[in-house]
Amino acid sequence: MKRRIINIVHSKSKFSIDTAAYFKKQLLAQGFEVSDAFNHEAELIISIGGDGSFLRALHRYDFPDTPFLCINTGHLGFFAEIDPDEIDTFLEKYVSGDFYIEEISPIDATVCTRDNCIDTRGINEIVIKGDKSRTIHLSICVNNHLIQRFSGDGILVATSTGSTAYNYSVGGSLVDPKLNILQVTPLAPINTNAYRSFTSSVIFPTETVIKVNPEYRFENSIVIVSDGREYRFAGITEVTLQLSQQTVKMLRLKDFDFWSKVITKFL
Ligand code: NAP
Numbered sequence: 001m002k003r004r005i006i007n008i009v010h011s012k013s014k015f016s017i018d019t020a021a022y023f024k025k026q027l028l029a030q031g032f033e034v035s036d037a038f039n040h041e042a043e044l045i046i047s048i049g050g051d052g053s054f055l056r057a058l059h060r061y062d063f064p065d066t067p068f069l070c071i072n073t074g075h076l077g078f079f080a081e082i083d084p085d086e087i088d089t090f091l092e093k094y095v096s097g098d099f100y101i102e103e104i105s106p107i108d109a110t111v112c113t114r115d116n117c118i119d120t121r122g123i124n125e126i127v128i129k130g131d132k133s134r135t136i137h138l139s140i141c142v143n144n145h146l147i148q149r150f151s152g153d154g155i156l157v158a159t160s161t162g163s164t165a166y167n168y169s170v171g172g173s174l175v176d177p178k179l180n181i182l183q184v185t186p187l188a189p190i191n192t193n194a195y196r197s198f199t200s201s202v203i204f205p206t207e208t209v210i211k212v213n214p215e216y217r218f219e220n221s222i223v224i225v226s227d228g229r230e231y232r233f234a235g236i237t238e239v240t241l242q243l244s245q246q247t248v249k250m251l252r253l254k255d256f257d258f259w260s261k262v263i264t265k266f267l
Pocket of ligand 1: 049050051052053055075076077078079124125161162163164165166167169226227228
């Protein structure tokens with residue numbers, strides 16, 4: 001008989017630990033194996049906590065191919081599919097195959113310095129911003145066409161999934177996840193006689209390649225932030241951003257509706 005392995009990852013709160021213990025007990029009773037260490041042969045990763053717990057697991061395990069189910073234990077929980085009191089109903093649906101997998105595209109960034117190039121990935125966004133509280137100046141090219149010389153705090157490049165996160169707080173648009181786009185949202189853009197920058201978000205289609213070149217004086221004062229994780233490199237000359245070929249898989253129940261979730265969480 002085929003082994004059915006489930007990974008459970010959870011935040012440190014008592015509620016998350018108790019929820020994980022209950023879920024594990026119910027899974028074992030159904031004949032599943034539950035792995036305490038991360039097992040790459042698992043068919044499902046259950047993330048218990050908030051969006052932060054999901055983002056931590058995603059980055060720690062390097063964007064695994066295994067689908068995620070997120071359970072919210074008292075945070076915003078935008079990625080969450082169920083609440084802890086829905087575990088039993090969920091299990092019935094899971095065992096009978098009454099669910100589907102939604103594939104969402106992360107954003108890939110290749111950060112090139114004078115010495116080498118380093119890849120990083122984010123599911124919500126990649127932010128390029130000044131590290132030293134100074135205005136930074138960036139040239140932004142889209143598919144090799146210069147579209148603007150940006151001046152301000154920085155830019156945030158969000159996926160459709162990330163449109164509801166940091167992007168929304170800084171005035172970006174909410175995007176229906178059926179549209180697989182990249183959204184460039186300025187952070188405190190300067191738009192004066194001295195410097196001209198777009199003051200609204202700009203939205204680009206799936207295949208777009210965005211190249212960002214800092215002015216040479218800022219090569220050492222830029223920080224790259226991927227889903228809240230900061231990376232500092234000396235001598236950054238170019239950052240290339242595009243939607244990833246690899247997807248992240250989210251388990252969805254049949255009644256999942258993005259806009260109902262937006263209304264519940266934001267209004
Ligand atoms: P965090 O400070 O705990 O997260 C900030 C908030 O963003 C939390 O309430 C989190 O939900 C929520 N969130 C994360 N992804 C979301 C999404 N796709 N849609 C809606 N809300 C979302 O930091 P973290 O847990 O490490 O998460 C990093 C993320 O924080 C970044 O990807 C960035 O989008 C976001 N962030 C937001 C701001 C801002 O809004 N001013 C500033 C910096 C970073 P939970 O409460 O469920 O964890």
